[in-house]
Amino acid sequence: MSTPEMTHLKQGPVIFSVILSICYLFVLLVSAVVLDEYAKTEGAWILSLVKREYSVGTVLECAVKCNIETAFTCRSFMYIEKDQECLTIPANGKIESVLRRTSTSLYEKKEYLMECVNGIGMDYRGTTSKTNSGKTCQRWASTYPQRPKYALMTPSTHPKADLESNFCRNPDGDSKGPWCYTTDPGTRWETCNIQNCSEECMHCSGKNYRGKISTTENGYTCQHWNAQKPHNHGYIPSALLEKYLEENYCRNPDGDPRPWCFTTSPSKRWDFCSIPRCTSEPPRVVEELTCATGDGSAYRGTIGVTASGKACQVWATQTPQQHNRTPDNYPCKGLELNYCRNPDHEKMPWCFTTDPETRWEYCKVPSCGDVPGPDYAAPPPAEEDCYVDDGTDYRGMVTETISGKRCQSWSSMTPHSHNKTPQVFPKADLRRNLCRNPDGDRAPWCYTTDPSVRWEFCSVNRCPTAPKPTPKPDKHDQPKPKPSQTPSDDSRDCKVGNGGTYRGPTSMTVLGVTCQSWSAQSPHQHTSFTPESHPDKGMESNNCRNPDNDANGPWCYTTDRNQKWDYCQIPDCAGLKCGQPVSKPRRCFGRIVGGCVSKPHSWPWQISLRTNTGIHFCGGTLIAPQWSSPHQPSAYMVVLGTHKEGGNEPSKQERNLVKLILGPGETDIALLKLESPAIINDKVLPACLPEKDYVVPPGTECYVTGWGETQGTGGEGLLKETGFPVIENKVCNRPAYLDNRVKEHEMCAGNIEGGADSCQGDSGGPLVCHAQNTFVLQGVTSWGLGCANAMKPGVYVRVSKFTDWINSQIKMNS
Template identity: 60%
Template sequence: MGISKNAFVFLLFLYSVQGNLLDNYIKTEGAWILSHNKHIYKTNNPEECAEKCEAETKFTCRSFTFTSKDQQCTTLAENTKKALVLRRTNAVLFEKRMYLLECRRGKGEDYRGTESKTRNGVSCQKWADTEPHVPRFTPDSNPNDGLEENYCRNPDKDVYGPWCYTTDPKKRFDFCNIPECEEECMHCSGEKYQGNISRTESGLECQPWDAQKPHSHGYIPANLPDKDLKMNYCRNPDGEPRPWCFTTDPSKRWEFCNIPRCATPPPTTGQGLQCLAGNGDNYRGKIAITESGKTCQNWASQFPHKHARTPENYPCKALDENYCRNPDGESRPWCYTTSKDVRWEYCSIPSCEETKVEITAEAVDEQVPNTEDCYQGNGATYRGTTSLTVSGKRCQAWRSMSPHSHKKTPAAFPNADLRLNYCRNPDGDRAPWCYTTDPSVRWEFCHLKKCGDLQTVVQKPVQTTTESGTADCILGKGKDYRGTTAKTGSGKTCQAWSSQTPHTHDFFTPLTHPHAGLEQNYCRNPDGDINGPWCYTTDPRKAWDYCEIPKCPPPQYECGKAKRKQKMCPQRIVGGCVSNPHSWPWQISLRTSFEQHFCGGTLIAPQWVLTATHCLERSQRPSSYKVFLGLHHEAKKDPSLQIRDVEALFKEPDGADIALLKLSSPALINDYVIPACLPKAHTVVGGKIECYVTGWGETQGTGGEGKLKETGFPVIENKICNRPEFLHNKVKSTELCAGNIDGGTDSCQGDSGGPLVCPEHDKFIQHGVTSWGLGCAQPRKPGVYVRVSSYISWIERTIANN
């Protein structure tokens, strides 16, 4: 049903009384419009500024900016369709939805879009002009009907919708082809449907998108601001054939909704491309062979593979013949194959770019040396590969105009090295920055520090430290004590460990225990004596005695915050890159009693490690395992190395692939060893959120063997991961998927039990334990991780009781 102009004004009034007036605006942080037609006010908040915009009489207010620091409100006659958009710190732009819509509600009386051609392609005459036709409706006679420029409008409420006077002397006026807004109906596959239907096709009520019960999921509204995930309304955020929702029925996770198709044709998307740009959703070429040479199956056919990607389900995606296409938001065009053994594959489509930069894992290691990724001065010369902002948002590629159009392109700034989506400073701002992939945040400064502000990590023997420096105290049994006390509790001077006078001894020497710190005559505990450090004495009548060394206070640390910045490898640890040493200080190496690495794990508290249950299959005895901490080189004995025996094993009682190890004594928390943070119970990390895995596992010839490697890739929502073409319902709700759908990066053998951590604010949270996968880094087979948040209660209870 259409909304009259008077009714629309009344609705705005209702919003201000009953709801939020800002619902009528699109919000973009960090954006500023350059405009001469404006009015400046002092207001306390954006809501008050919106009221000023609604009440503006000097011009038609299409948008406003608000700066919280200055409490300054600027109402504007322009929006991003009509004016230059600039970056500005602390500014937030609000644009009226009605002036951004290129669709009509009902008869389109309130249509304020910019279509200026008739349905037959004839240009419209300006409403203020008198040639070639003398108009009945003009800006002066109809000041409230938006008769600006030569845009299509409906000032007389014509039942057929917006129209205009034409520039053809023989045709006085004609109607415009303005599609219906997707509120009561849908175009294409309903990707832009914004109506209020909230029941599925079988009549089940939809679960609200911001709820995690009865079904937990990763479609979090805050993480997907462009998907309009309001209330419990049916939506299509992930490329399904039509809108759907999670249901309130615990036995039915999700279901499609019945949304009628709009009667008017869908919006035109322009002429299709014959080459690959972006993810290729606009590719309309005639390549019909996959990258491995297999012939594509016709989209209308169900043989040899049955599927739902049909021309009927995706009417706007040009699923003609068997040509390669991207109907559902994949990373590039693909097709089902005519081989019964291979369901689908990607296609090799030539790039539209004249040159395409290919960065291999080895090249990244060359570009990013094992030093801190930092910037000098204002970062104008920064050439690193960081591509995350201070709030953890992924950067938009400089060549891309989506989601934010801009003029900071490689062509416009040829000397600024605007490669891929790496953080840069092309315009002399105070630090490197980038446009973000979040439609609601135009730009942010990057997750980088000035080189002078970084703490340099120096390889040196590990010592027990407090905030005031080296402390002569012990943790636990003092097995890692490296202080300089050299007298026993009874006051006797200690004998040097390398000396055989006055007491001869063969077992506890620097040669027999090279990692025990048996230098000079300092008190030590090489055998893990329960009473603490001791030494041989220089008294011929007393062979040895205990030393009196006070207990250290509990270590103070912030979980998830490394002392050295992560490289945050942007490449395709299979296909990843070598980490900056000690930048993932919670990573441990789980080893056999013979000190051979076979699994990973995560330090989550000074005396507790989280790993996978299947890593403990070789033995039920704790003495069969050792934990190595503070390592970068798998085989090398780093000076920062700490070794702990395992005191106890705790497997999750219901058979989940997650286990806890209690160490024989607490790890020494320092610059090289820091626990990761745990998530809150039952929290779900959203789909497409970038996370990171680390490990010393199989690299399959990609280099970096023997050094800790890292790789970053997005979380994949379970609903997508369980599609037949991916992992076919093998992923449980207590697990999560992560990886690149087209392969190239993954965890692999030897990485099992290790962490999958996600940046949140300025910390890393462990959301996953590396569990299983079908091969390593294979296309369409992402890795599967135990969802840590599902087991927080068990973890906390186990630690508290043991």
């Protein structure tokens, strides 16, 4: 038993610890509140002539500097963490161009980014500069053509009203809201047309609706977008950041006539929401009358025939094609007469046809600029998906950034507006959303689909250089084996995870530049990362290290005066991994029917199920050394490691079957146990299984492979591949597509216009999707209405619905 004094001594530190915890929590709360005032964009930089520079230790301190700035109105700041450098500026992305710059974070005050008004708009700080009648606003500091009487409304008389440039403002509290003096000599001033922030209404089809209505027109409560119950779906907020899928608010992410939501009722999957139309003018489209830019959504020309010469049906009629793409449902899309248009985010203008046998087709609208349209023939990708020098000539198929973000299409202006288009850079091969380097940056990059991150470098490796030959040591002179390394001192020349424990010898950046010693201050001065500040990080020399646990791995300051720091290319210690083939695939996308012949052994999980006579019957996927996942087979042996259907290759592995386990219920999936495990090597490798119940977001690129029917498109007898986007079941089950035939444990993928698909003989084969440098088995080829037909995408068993079953069966039958 303790004495009272002993009890007091034991309690004292506990109380002190609680006090410290509360203080720490208070600091975190203050930090969150201050930084919540700002919108953050990674890798962005604004070149401003007016700025103030500070040396601060944290981003919070930089935010405080911006908040108390007295030299000018601070609208944003930039913070460089590795240099602990803070720059406050009066500009933001709506005033000046945002440039790309690695390692820099741009923080913009949200109040200056809002394009709607609260109340009468005295706090409005947006960039509208036209009046209700379309007149251009006069600069507030100007005295021509309108001379403010007695200089009542000028920047000097109203310093807190932000009367800069010619933006609409409300310095005098006018009850009608923000206004401006005009450049029309006959109209002294006029109110501006700015939507109210609290106004619950939608323009057009509600694509940009950001309101908070969360009940459908039939009274159902909306399901949260990040929830998967009661309805499993692919509209995942974290994967579709540009769709603003917040809370359980009604949204329109898929081009429907108006916003909708999944409901919390198990019997009602989804329902439209009743949202009134705004009374204010919708955003104006800069009409394109003779050609189309990007996906052609702004095309307003008069072409009225399809690419094959069929006459277009008038949008307002329902004969011969019944549809909901009417002028009433899509009031802002220019659906006049029978002209080709793109009201619903297709890849180019199209129309319904007057041919009863052909529901719709794309139109042949000239592309603005000197390059062909979106369907131009693509040059073959490089044999190896890596880049040389700065990657200007990189033509690979990577569509992901270094942090795993999906790339924005180069022809799209959403969520990031830019001028790096195929028309401006006709020789840069700016197809789809492929990583490229059109402007000679240091490596391939892309704009991202994350509205808060404008751009990032891509997840594509630099091509390895041939190592210098080294003399082979005599077997009697082999060095003594090193003692095993502890997790905190890993001297192997490979990294685990993000390389925080890496203590290897590499001292060169990914671009081949020698690293500066961590203790040196030349050519680059730094105080944040030194041997003294981080004594346990192995920074004694100039070797690559990761003292700040950078998610992208080890880095170093460089000896190049023009490049302060850069990442190092350190291989992963794990070696061969599921879903990561040694021979990178071509990733032939959207052209196996209509596809292309695969590179040998680039899809090493592909198996061939064969009869006893050796005839290929259907496909399958290796998911573990002794297990594969086809659909219901009647084969007797499995062949792995082959490229040719004949299978007479040195890499071939044959295995007899010892067990066949059919999927639960009447589902079209099965497991095969091999008589002996496959030998895992660079030509035979499992695909990765997905997370339980994961639904692939729409638009995700996925690939099917097989030796099936090619319908005369060539490549018979060789493994073929084709890629196409995933289609959300909500869209796939529309009457014009597969009319509610697709079940929840199935998924759709394909090109809506047809032309590429899996077919007979591919059944049971893999549908793999690429994410985080890994191919994941998301689908098993199951069924379809014909092969490669328009509006009839292929249907695949959704593997994520069976992961528990797969793992339990493997465990039970091992």
